Amino acid sequence: MSDEVVHKDYRGPSGGWGSVSALGHILKREGHAPSTTLALRKQNKHGGFMCVSCAWAKPHPPHAFEFCENGAKATAWDLTSERIDPEFLARRTVAELEALSDHELEQAGRLTEPMRWNPQTDRYEPVAWDEAFRHIGEELRAMAPDSVVFYASGRASNEAAYMYQLFVRLYGTNNLPDSSNMCHESTSVALPKSIGVPVGTVTLDDFDKTDCILIFGQNTASNSPRMLHQLDEAARRGVPIINFNPLRERGLERFINPQNPLQMVATGSKRILSEDHRLRPGGDMAAMVGICRFLLDWDEEARAKGEGPPIDHAFIDAHTHGFEAFARGVRRHDWASIERRSGLSRSALEGVARQYAAAKNTLGIYGMGLTQHRMGVETVQMLVALLLLRGNIGRGGAGICPVRGHSNVQGQRAVWITEKPELAPLDKLGEMFGFEPPRRKGVDSVEAAGKVISGEIRAVVQLGGNLIRSLPERALLEAAWRRLRMTVMVTTKLNRSHLVHGEIAYLLPCLSRIEIDRQATGPQTVSMEDSTSFIHASRGLREPASPHLRSEPAIIAGIAKATLPPNPKLDWDAWVGDYELIRQSIAETHPEWYAEYGRRMWEPGGFPRPNPAREREWRTETGRANFLVPDCLDADPDERISNQDVLELITVRSNDQFNTTVYGYDDRFRGIHGSRNIVMMNEADMRRLNLQPQQRVTLVSAVQDGVHREVRDLQVVTFELPEGAVAGYYPECNPLLPLWHHAKESHVPAAKSIPVRIVRQA
Structure with a gap:
């Protein structure tokens, strides 16, 4: 990547030849272009696989090509020909890998074998699956359950998410934060x-x-x-x-x-x-x-x-x-x-x-x-x-x-990935599986970060995701993350959270949703829920990137069996062998939503989870839809900008990324190319602060809470936005976001209005 930004005003439309060209570029770059092109014809279609990118609805009948530019990038990204095998990791220490950019880390390809960090060599080295499960289980058994965080990113299927939440509650905690904590x-x-x-x-x-x-x-x-x-x-x-x-x-x-x-x-x-x-x-x-x-x-x-x-x-x-x-x-x-x-x-x-x-x-x-x-x-x-x-x-x-x-963030919530015990059918789960579920509230993502920083959390297990990049208060969080006893990452590729790790660190590579998932009863199908609450079947169609990969359900089951005592009401191996058994348990847990799950998920266009409000049935305390009175006009009332040198920072994504995954350095629609280290500014603010396009600046937090936060070497880009507002890319600007700066009731990081000052660099 060139370090210099190029800004050219974009005057074209979305879609069109621009999207076609971008798709052709990534197909060529990631390899397997002919077979990936064939795979795309089955994306978001009946009998095919559901997109691993966003959760937007899947129409029936579908369009001829039911994918967008970013969805195609996500598919090519998963089906890349590049591999991170043991030899790749043997040549590089973790410290050397940390010098790579986020894009370069994931661009390196798919992980092929389970790996464990060796503190003597500072390298990830191969480990047998059974040994990894045994050691992880041994460590988890030695910890208080509430000192462990079990995160879910939103890519896991309903079947994997149901298994995950059940394992965590059997273990004894509701520490089940997920990506929804940071957005919706x-x-x-x-x-x-x-x-x-x-x-x-x-x-x-x-x-x-x-x-x-x-x-x-x-x-x-x-x-x-x-x-x-x-x-x-x-x-x-x-x-x-x-x-x-x-x-x-x-x-x-x-x-x-x-x-x-x-x-x-x-x-x-x-x-x-x-x-x-x-x-x-x-x-x-x-x-x-x-x-x-x-x-x-x-x-x-x-x-x-x-x-x-x-x-x-x-x-x-x-x-x-x-x-x-x-x-x-x-x-x-x-x-x-x-x-x-x-x-x-x-x-x-x-x-x-x-x-x-x-x-x-x-x-x-x-x-x-x-x-x-x-x-x-x-x-x-x-x-x-x-x-x-x-x-x-x-x-x-x-x-x-x-x-x-994320593609199944809504679905995993609907099978009870939640830190809030009142939102999960705990009595039913306890009855079905013969245990007393924990009733204490777990931690959400922001609370988890705070407890990692304070030292109250000893281990983090991530079912996908990149918390080191996506959470606020990065400088404090990274330092504390390295003091964790254990980090366990279920993943397909390398990201920053795998390099900033605990004393014990495991990388457990899983199948992509697009790959064939062969188990004891044959190839398996999974399911997920889109933004409009329709549940769809998804069937992988490509050969796995490595014969050593395991499915997310198989990895969850492996950790669960190594951690928990045997349960006569729960056969983890049977569930891994036949995912229909998992769906039967989901349906038993909540028949109003999931009756005949295994049959209905194959309906063209999916089947809708019931939504009473669509029928004007209001399940509120008043039995009606409620008008709620806003206390004030300010979305950020305790962040009043009084000094002219204080600006409101909005963090945004480019059209060449999805969440923390960066596919490249071009933000075509905004005309920004070659670098993500930029700050977009109104021309009037640039004149007032005596700044020029491409000038290098540092953004510094403008809150007075005793913590110094800054992001250096950003280049100024002229852009159309209101005076007093600036914009920069997520997650690059996350170091400026205080942990406490979140929605008051939901704890969602308030990343769309962060008080900052601009400091000119020499």
Whole structure:
């Protein structure tokens, strides 16, 4: 990688020849191009495998090529011809590997054998599976269960996740944090209080029936590109699509469907967005309050004149609670405060409110731009309230749509990967498997990091993931991580968390979901749940990268058998031999959701997990959908920026990465090439601070809590975002994120508004 950034304004659409070219590049780079191309034809299709990247819905019937640019990159990344075998690791100490970039580590290829770190040589060396399991079990038995963290990244199947949570609870702890803790935990906390379910209410069918789409804090083109198909079809029907985002995201503005030859060679791109509003970081709360304020004022005027009101009072009277208190709470905010905090003018918000009021059915789509703030839970609940005003939950073409990240993060939560004991069917699990489950609350991801830093956690087991890179407070966390007694990593490739390790460290390489999983009863099938709560079967089709790899269920079972006493009600080996037995246990645990699991997961398009809110059945404390009153307009109220030299940092992903996996150094849609060590700035802020494009700077934390945080050698890039806001890449900017700077109720790191200062480098 060149260390110099090149910034060229991108004027093209998403999709089109740009995506085709990017796909061709990665297929050539990763090898196996012909066979990987054939594999892609089965991606996200009935009888094939589900994407290992994002969790967006899988339509039926599928498109001819039911994958996006990033999904194809993820598949090629898994099916690479590169290998990290024992010889590769014998030539390099761990200290030498630490000098490689995150991209270079994963680019090195697939791990082929189980490895154990040798402190005498500082190298990972081969170890037999049985020996690894024996030693890991011995160490776990010597530890207090609550001193061990068992993390799940979101890529594991429902079958593996169910086994994992059962093993951990049999071991004696609820320390089951997962990737949702770092992104959509705000959703999981907010929605049950508002509408009685922890997930969205929208299905793909709703996109065909909607009259209006509002998008908040979601960069669709980079993070869930397959949704562009639904947005493109809606835009071609004339549906207004209104976007709120501090950054201009050109990939969401226009789209060419690569599967449509006419668009590719003749008609060209179609504009997706009808409006694009550049609000302040965290300004979504104030913007939604402003839209609600207009609706309430117009409603009062209409009712006084005897005209049809813009608010659905019949729905509100029949289905909701707290409307009057909500209305009073909205009206107490004056327009000057709404404009100042949102960063949008009153007239701009009025225009949005008029389009919303004119639409019969509206979808509210959002991503981490809402959830990753101190008031992330309240912001999600504000969007619910905006939708409830016009009855836009529980009918066709309308609803709330949180866009989940990792491919099965929602599914693993639905088979009880959770640190919260009240969310798991503990009594049923205890009855089925003859034990008394632990009732103490476990640690979430942020709490786990804090307890690693304090020394209360002695071991970390990761079922995928890269916590060293994804968690806040990196400098303190890395130092503490090296003091852990043991780290165990179930993985396909090397990442930074494997090099910053404990006194005892194991790498346990697993099969990819795309590979054939042969067990005692033959090739196995797994399942996962998409963002719209549909559960799909997934069948691997490529030969494994190494004969020494084991499946995630087999690895979990191996550790469990080495750690736990025999259980007459649980045959781990039988489960590994036939995953249908696992699904039968899942169905027995919760028949309302999973009855006839093994048959229904093969239904074309998957089968939906029940969602009462879709039917306007509200399983809340009031028995109704709840309007919840926002306390203030600030998504980050304890982070008021008073000094002009303090800026609000937003961390973002490029379209050449997925989570912490970096496929390359090109962010095509933002026109940034050659480096990820950048900070995007408004031109006015650059002039005010006397900075030039490509100038090297250091970002320093602007909070006063006794911890010094900085990220050095960032190059300034001019970009369209509000004054006072800057943006940089995740996870490179994570060292600036304090551990305590998280959503108050959900503990999601508040990565979309971090107070920083810029220091010029000599």
